[in-house]
Amino acid sequence: MKKLGILAGICLAFLFISSTLDASDKTPVKGELNMPENIKAIIDKSCFGCHNTDSKNEDAKEDLDFKTFDSLSKVKKIGALRHIAEVVEEGEMPPKRFLERFPERKLTEEEAKTLTEWVKKEASALIKQ
């Protein structure tokens, strides 16, 4: 009877651990991005909708996937950051068609500046690492 109790305990512990692991897979996006909160907020508002693994926009997620961003190699990360800086500075992103449907997702001048400054700082830190 005691052995059965131990076995049940092990099974319960195993179930608990596996459920925790499963939950971590479904953590909200914000937790997966290793970046300051203000940057996360900007990305969540204007970029993440299309640039994530579960997006239906194949081109967008092929270009940049924020869900897998942290697992990219240093070179790929710098390349992606350069791309972000370029499209934001040139006002190419978010795309005009998208903004026609969701005008509230447009980056304000201040947000665009904050994002590009962070991108350059982050890239510079990666290059010097």
Add this chain to the structure above:
Amino acid sequence: MKKLLRILFIVVIIGAIVIQFFRPEKNLGTSTPDHIFEKEQVPENVKTILKNACMDCHSDQTNYLWYHNIVPVAWMINDHIVEGKEELNFSEWGQMDTFDKIGALEEICREVERKKMPIKAYVQMHKEAKLTEEQVAALCTWTEKLSEELIGAE
């Protein structure tokens, strides 16, 4: 009616002759020490790919074909060159910072892998610009390696 057609034909011919005097300036700069081939150790196979498929629009030296001198073809070619050099000019490689260089290298690989570069119109006229899978792989291996070296050099 015949007379009208004749006048129209003459006007078109005269117009075609007149526009020949409005050719854009040719992209025939001299090679500078800032050129990527001067700044980086580029393997011969990659150099060949870059020369055959990229340099005409992404450097200060374009190899013109005879019909590129004829307007309006000359205007179209010039637009491609201006746009290409705005995106990336290998002749100015030495003036770029590491961030821009790595960004450009990543983009080179991405564009050729997705067959967005070289553009179709260019490949139709330059058969040697059509990249094989091996050439794309060689290009991407080189861009990755050079990026790593650039980071290491900082």
